[in-house]
Amino acid sequence: MSNKKGKKKKESNEEKEEEFIRIDGRKPDEMRPYKIRAHILRNADGSAEIRLGGNWIIAAVYGPKEHFPKFEISQDKAILNCRYHMTPYSTTERKSPKPSRREIELSKVIKNALEQAVVLEEFPEMSIDVYMEVAQAEGSTRVASVTAAAVALADAGIPMRDLVVGCSAGKVNGHIILDVGEEEDKEGEADLPIAIMPNLRKVVLLQMDGKLTHEEFKEAFDLALKGAMELYEEQVRALTTILKDMEIIEEGVKDEKE
């Protein structure tokens, strides 16, 4: 905050010292347009979709179900299987559909993030499958995937301690920016994706690529938190809209009974 004020003073003094505008015309602390929809697939138990700028990610949940093979099960809690996958047509050049090193790593990171939120102890000897399919990629897909997966899990009726929401921050040309896009990710100096549980105030995912000083890290982290809270409101909106539809159906059934 103190930095911003300093900048503003400078602007007034030096008459329009170029305000940093990003490659896609955004301000440094502006997010791309976003939209989340819950329950978009009919056959999966729970599903969600997120559009964050050019990103388009579909998440689906199956379970809890009997786990197979049996020797893998754990006696005291359920197994959470996560699969982050990019479709061959998600990037400008065709991507091989085979799970790459990066995808396997992200699957694991996302699994660790979601495991904190889901109450796995309620389903011993069972498993829950989460599939995240990136239909279009434009930077920060891992945090968008976590956000969509949390909505899909809640939609499937799986007990959770809190929703999980992610957002990223970064550094381009010496400026700290919110919600890193694809070009900024490639050409920028640093990238900081985080995922949080907003009500419990816990960080469940934190990675960093590139170099940031201590002060820059703090600033970027605060900025990413702000973006995550913005996305969290959208998550809640998406979930409560499907509840609204349900309410109407429920009331209709009641009227018939009476």
Next chain:
Amino acid sequence: MEREKGYPGKEIGVMEEYLADRGTYIDWNGIIRSKYLGFIFKDNEMRKVFVKPFRKLKILEVGDTVLGRIINVSGVFGYVRIEAVNLKPLDRDFNGIVYPHRIVNRIDDVYREGDYILAKVISKVNRSLHLSIAEPDLGVVSAKCSYCGGRMRPIGKNKLRCMRCSNIEMRKLSRLYGRVI
């Protein structure tokens, strides 16, 4: 009772205010939070709060009646592939084990491989669903002759006769034999 929308992590109250009932939990700060996406009900007379999830999980509970096929018999245990719960078809695999409700000389007189049985879930311990057929409505609901594979018709208590080769066999029959499947 008040009703409002709830979603995972939503703050409902503090633990001094209400009793946290099903669908809620208390975090380390003593705040009651919702666990499910659903509706929050606050019972101000009993000082109780609970969340009714709006989407039901497709898992079996103790007390459910299941329809399944015996895929293997080893010793007295029958291994059952469950195909329907409360007469609604399932879209995923569940396996259970069933055993005779009293001591029998021959397990073939209770059920055989390939029979369809109606059973009740009595327990969920030890990695499997335990099924019971100890009620008049529970037991074999469809069986085939073990010699010729023909249809069997019940004659008297727990007795079946093949309609093609007149072979007589014993089963623990359900009262609903031939009416379920």
